[in-house]
Amino acid sequence: MAAVTVRTDDIERARTEVGRVFCPHRLTPQPGVHHVHLRMTARRTGGVGVVDLDYDRAVRIQPGALETFYLVQMPRAGKAEVRHAGRTVTSTPGTASVLSPYDDSDMHWAEGSPHRIFYADRPTVHRELARLLGRAVDGPVHFDVGMTMRTPSAAAWARGVDFLADELSQPRDASLLDHPQIAGRFEQGLIGKLLLTHRHTYTELLAEPAGHPAPGRLVRRACELINDHHREALTVGDVAEALGVGVRTLQDSFRRELGTTPTAYLRARRLDAVHRALRAAPPGTSVTTLAVDHGFAHLGRFAGEYRSRFGESPSETLRR
Incomplete structure (x- = not known):
């Protein structure tokens, strides 16, 4: 899986190359800064990608609404002031910034602030949320702008992003994610974990009790489906979707009936x-x-x- 790597000290080329990966934007050096030292490596599979981005110098970045994708920006060092959707967050290695597709952003990256950036296509996020809910997503999905990275759940998700970056950096036929079944399942799991870890407009719905009127029958049908198709590109989200329930409902039924989870089964x-x-x-x-x-x-x-x-x-x- 080839990665796109760019190195340049030219501000205009930096703006153009980063814009090709993400979207058109304004890139302005902070007062007293006359050039940048852009170092960028971008990798993508399916509906997700990871970009390592470092301007080295202090810059201001002003993209319009992202429209087609979500962005999680994680500084490896330094800090960034991020204004998005009416909120301002100071992003550091302990606090990521999360941009949703609907609003403009205004960001000030300090000198020496390399970022690892995870992005996911809007339809991919909405599709995974629908699987978790067991119904269609009927409105925009806004994430909170600030995301703490110090919780065990957030740290686990960040390790998943690091794994994705490492595997997508491998030569062709040398990555586990070359296998389409594994790549698809990993993508779903990573987005699902983000939806369950970081607050957004559907968080309360995901937290509601998820009972089923006939949990025993639901679990039997799920087990039959898993037994018949476990060699295929099958995820727990796929099983829940095939049975017309949300992932939480399926998980709750497995715990009640078998004392385990559908993932473990x-x-x-x-x-x-x-x-x-x-x-x-x-x-x-x-x-x-x-x-x-x-x-x-x-x-x-x-x-x-x-x-x-x-x-x-x-x-x-x-x-x-």
């Missing part, structure tokens, strides 16, 4: 399938290939979960 079925495949595999079979084919992106975590379930490593099963 799906993972267990995939582990069982890998176990069977390893026992039947001929010599020379790659554990990594089988794991990826069954939907496991994080191989270290896969190996740990496999050992916990079967009492041996995947390679030990393969050698039997």
